Amino acid sequence: MDRCSESREYSFMYNESNEQNLQIFKENLLQYFFYTTKTKNRVIKAIDNRGYLDDYFSLNVQKRAWYEIKYDNPDEDEAYQHYYNLLHRKINENGGIYKLLHSEEDGLNLFAYSTFKKGKVKIGKQEVKIFKYLKKKNILTDEEIEKITTFKKSDDAKFYLCISRNIIDYIFISTNQSFSSCMNMRGSYPYWLGLPSMVIDPNRFLVFVCKGKISKCSLKGYDFKHFKYLSRS
Numbered sequence: 001m002d003r004c005s006e007s008r009e010y011s012f013m014y015n016e017s018n019e020q021n022l023q024i025f026k027e028n029l030l031q032y033f034f035y036t037t038k039t040k041n042r043v044i045k046a047i048d049n050r051g052y053l054d055d056y057f058s059l060n061v062q063k064r065a066w067y068e069i070k071y072d073n074p075d076e077d078e079a080y081q082h083y084y085n086l087l088h089r090k091i092n093e094n095g096g097i098y099k100l101l102h103s104e105e106d107g108l109n110l111f112a113y114s115t116f117k118k119g120k121v122k123i124g125k126q127e128v129k130i131f132k133y134l135k136k137k138n139i140l141t142d143e144e145i146e147k148i149t150t151f152k153k154s155d156d157a158k159f160y161l162c163i164s165r166n167i168i169d170y171i172f173i174s175t176n177q178s179f180s181s182c183m184n185m186r187g188s189y190p191y192w193l194g195l196p197s198m199v200i201d202p203n204r205f206l207v208f209v210c211k212g213k214i215s216k217c218s219l220k221g222y223d224f225k226h227f228k229y230l231s232r233s
Contacts, residue, residue: 001068001069001070001161002068002070003065003066004066004067004068004160006060009060009062009064009065009066010062012064012066012160012212012214012227013062013214013225013227015061015062017214017225018062018166020225021168021224021225021226022047022167022168024222024223024224025047025167025171025224026044026047028222029171029219029220029222030043030044030196032220033193033195033196034193035196035197039197043167043196043197043199043200046199046200047167047199050063051165051202052202053165053203053205054165057163057205059163059164059165062166063164063165063166064162064163064164064166064169065162065163065164066160066161066162066212067161067162067163068158068159068160069158069159069160069209071159072117074113074116077113078151079116079148079149079151079152080113080116080117082147082148083116083148084111084116086140086144086148087110087111087139090139090140110130110134115130116130119131121133131145131148131149158212159209159210159211159230160209160210160211160212161207161208161209162207162209162210162227163205163206163207164206164207164208165199165205165206166206167196167198167199168224168226169206169208169226169227170195170196170198170206171185171195171196171219171224171226172217172224172226173195173206173232175192175217175219176215176217176226177228177229178228178229183195185219206232206233207232207233208227208229208230208231208232208233209229209230209231209232210227210228210229210230211228211230213227213228214227215227215228
């Protein structure tokens with residue numbers, strides 16, 4: 001996995017949205033957990049201050065660190081699957097191109113996932129881009145190439161792992177997710193009353209996997225922006 005660039009990290013949730021979440025939580029939502037004034041102040045202090053884990057993980061100002069999950073499995077690569085199936089269809093339409101597409105003897109295997117990932121093939125002593133080569137040989141059209149590259153560029157096909165010590169991520173550990181648990185704030189309240197105190201624990205952090213998309217949820221009449229988790233721990 002590679003850590004996302006700083007600009008990419010803040011594109012998942014803008015700082016303005018993050019600050020609005022925290023402000024609403026501290027000023028409005030925190031009261032529903034019925035903490036003492038001392039405990040409330042400890043929670044607010046922990047939200048605003050950096051701990052050793054924040055520095056250890058190099059968390060950003062939102063107390064998050066984002067990593068893009070790199071998949072090396074061709075079965076999980078939607079762009080490659082479209083590319084592979086398209087070439088096979090071309091073979092069915094014109095069997096004469098099989099040798100050109102699948103020539104192990106010349107070291108040219110355009111079906112190989114490694115070739116697709118690299119994006120280039122060696123023709124003689126020169127490396128050329130796959131799609132430029134396939135277009136030149138009249139195997140793929142501009143429209144077909146554009147379709148494949150659309151899959152490659154689509155954020156929907158990407159997954160991200162986030163290390164977080166952001167209190168809002170703790171609050172939505174189950175609430176408004178595709179799964180549930182006793183910490184769902186729409187469930188019986190005794191089970192979720194401890195959610196804000198998680199941020200006080202200097203040894204605790206949350207890891208979740210998502211597609212980097214924002215969802216909205218209303219709690220006690222207040223609107224929050226949060227991430228939909230595919231899994232979390």
